[in-house]
Amino acid sequence: MIAAEKGAYFDEARSAEIVIDRNADCPDARLAEIVAVVVRHLHAAVKEIDPTQEEWLQAIAFLTRTGHMCNDWRQEFILLSDVLGVSMLVDAIANRKPSGATQSTVLGPFHVADAPLLPNGADICLDGKGEPLLVRGRVTDPDGRPIAGARLDVWQANDEGFYDVQQKGIQPDFNLRGVFETDAEGRYWFRAAKPKFYPIPDDGPVGQLLRRLGRHPYRPAHLHFIVTAEDREALTTHIFVPDDPYIGSDPVFGVKESLIADFVLRDDPARAADLSLRNPFWEVEYDFVLAPARAAAG
Template sequence: MTADVIDSFRDTPDERLRAVLASLVDHLHGFVRDVRPTVAEWESAIRFLTATGQACTADRQEFILLSDVLGVSSLVETLNADASGDTTEATVLGPFHVTESPPRADGDSIDLVGRGEPCLVTGSVRAAGGAALPGASVDVWQCDDEGFYDVQRPDRQPPGNGRGLFAADEQGRFRFRTVVPSHYPIPTDGPVGELLRRTRRHPYRPAHIHFIAAAAGHRPVTTHAFVAGSPYLDSDAVFAVKPSLIRECALVDDPVRAAAAGLPNPFRHVEFDIVLRPESP
C-alpha cells in the first residue's frame, strides 16, 4: 500500500512537492505500523487535529503552538540556520507574531501601558565579517510585565503594545525603550493545553524579547533575547532556548544615562547584537 500511495504522486509537476509527499507517506505509514493505533485512537487523533484548526483565529495560531511544543518549530529553524557559529542563532517564531508591528523611530518606546520595570534595549545588525548593515529592519515583539501579549488582552493593552518595527542607523545600531518582560505560560485553553496536561508537562516560557532582523543581500533571522536568570531557561515549553541568546538585564543606576534614554532612574539595560549571514548565491 505504501508504495502505491507514493506512486500515486508520480505525475506531480513540482519535483520538491513530489519528494516531500513521498517522504511524508513513507514516514507516516511507518509510524502507523509502529504504533498500530486502534480505530478509536485514529478517530481521537482526527478530532484533536480538527480542534486544533478550529482554535486558530486571526489573533491565534494553534498549529504553530502545536509545532512549538513538539519541538518541530525549533528543529526547522535549526536546520535552516547557519551552522558555522559566526551568525546569530535562530529560534522559534512563536504563535504571537500575528499582527504587523507598527513602525517606530529610533529610541521610541514600545511600551504603551506605562507599567513594569523600565528597560532600554540597544544593539546592532552586522554582517558576518563585521560590517555594519545600515537600514536593516528590526521587528520586535514581547509580552508585558504580567506575561501577556497585546492580542491576548485587548481590553487591557492597546493594539501594538510591546511591538515595534525599527530601522538600524548608519552604524547599524538600533535602540528602543520597553519594560522587562515576564516569563509566562503559553495558551492552555485549547487542544495543545490539553495535550500538555495529559502528558504532565508545564506550559511555561522564560522571559524573552522576539526579534526578526533583515537586510538586503542577507538572510533574515528570527530569534530571541532571553533574560538571564529567568525561570524556565532550562525547561522552555517550546525548546527554543540557546545559550548564545541569553542576555543580562543589567541594572543601571545613573540619572544622566536615564535622562538621555528617556527613562526613569534606575532602569534595566539589555544589549543584543545581531549578525546576519549572506544570501546563498
C-alpha cells in the first residue's frame, strides 16, 4: 500500500489548501498562482453559498448551455463575462491611464477591420437614414498639445440599433464606419447618424440569466472609437448619448462618466446647408487625450 502524502485526503475546512498543495509541482509559476487564487475564491464562494446538490447541478447545466451557444461568430462566455462586469474590470486593469487621459471601454463584437480611410467631413451614413449628426473634436496629449495624423477608426449602430454586419443586404457594406486622420491642429470631424440603444444577444442562457435577475439587455446609444497615434497608447473607447433611457444601466457596464458626451440639437439652416446636413441636426464635440506609449517590458 502506497503511503499517502500529507494533505492528500480531503477535508472541508482545508479544501482550498489541499487542492493548491496538489499543484505544487506545476512548472509554470504564473499558472500555479492563477489557479491558486481561483481555487481559493471559488471554494470560499461555495462555502458561503452553501449550495444543495441540485443547485450545483443547475450551475453546471447553465455553463454547459453557455458552451453549446458558442460558435465561430458568437461567444456566449464573453457575453457572460460582460454581464458580470468582468470584461470591464479586466479592461480597466489592463488599460490604466495617467491622469487626464481618455478612459477606455470594451471593444464590442462588431468592429470590422479595413474600414475605408475617409477625408475629414465625410459622411459615414451611406443610406441617409436617421437623424443627421456632426461629430467633431481634437486629439491631444495630456498637456493639451495637438496630435497631428492620429487615426480614428469609428463605427456605430444605425437609428434602429443595428450594425451593418447584422443587416447584410439591408444596410450598405461599411455603413456608419470609417477611418479619419487628424489635421495639423489635431482636429477631426465627420458626419454620421445619431445612434440608438440596442439589445445584446439575449436568446441564450446569458439572456435567461439577465431576465431572472430582473435586468434588461439594452446597451445605451454610443459611438465606437479606436484612436491611434505614433508613440501613443492605442485607445479603444465609446462616447455615449447622455439622455439615453439605458445610460445608467448598461448590461455590460461599459459606461464611464467621463465618456458621456454632450449631444446638442442644432436648428441652423444656413450651417446645415454649409455642412450638407438636413436641418435640424445633432452635434457632438469630444476631445480624445492619448497617453504616452508604455515602455516595452524588459
